Amino acid sequence: MEEKETRASDKNLQEEDRQEQPKEYYEKVLTDNGLEEYIDCFKKQKLTTPEVLSELTDQDLQNIGVSILGDRKKILLLFNKKQSESSKEQSKPEPTVIQVSNSDTPKKSGGVWVVVGVLIIIVLVIIIIGSL
Numbered sequence: 001m002e003e004k005e006t007r008a009s010d011k012n013l014q015e016e017d018r019q020e021q022p023k024e025y026y027e028k029v030l031t032d033n034g035l036e037e038y039i040d041c042f043k044k045q046k047l048t049t050p051e052v053l054s055e056l057t058d059q060d061l062q063n064i065g066v067s068i069l070g071d072r073k074k075i076l077l078l079f080n081k082k083q084s085e086s087s088k089e090q091s092k093p094e095p096t097v098i099q100v101s102n103s104d105t106p107k108k109s110g111g112v113w114v115v116v117g118v119l120i121i122i123v124l125v126i127i128i129i130g131s132l
Contacts, residue, residue: 025050029078038075041065053079 023031026042041064047053056079061072 024048026053026079030075033074033078035071035075038064038066038071050079 026048027036027039030036030039030042042048042053045064047056047060047064056076058072058076061075066072066075
C-alpha cells in the first residue's frame with residue numbers, strides 16, 4: 001500500500017515539476033494534441049529538438065513505446081508539419097530572376113504550320129505520282 005502511495009506522490013511531483021517549468025517544444029506539441037502520455041518516452045530517448053523530431057519514422061515511434069497506430073500517425077504529422085512551418089518562417093524565398101534575351105533563344109520557323117505545309121506537299125506528290 002505504501003509503495004502505491006509513493007508512486008502516486010512521485011507522479012504528482014513530476015506533474016507539478018512539468019507545470020512549473022516552461023514546456024519544451026515536444027512537450028507543448030504533444031500536450032496540445034492530447035498525446036501527453038508519450039512525453040516521458042520522448043524525454044528518455046532524448047528526442048527533444050525539432051530537427052530530430054522531424055526525422056522520426058513510424059518504426060522509431062514503435063521502438064520508443066508508441067504502440068497505437070493512430071497516435072504514431074498523428075505524431076508524425078504533427079512534427080513534420082511543425083518543422084515545415086518553422087522552416088518556412090525562418091527562410092523567406094528569394095525572388096527568382098529569369099533573363100530572357102531574344103538573341104539567345106533559337107528562332108522558331110513556324111512550328112505547326114511548317115509541318116502542315118510539308119504534309120500537303122507530300123500528299124500532292126503522292127497524288128501526282130499515282131495519276132501517272
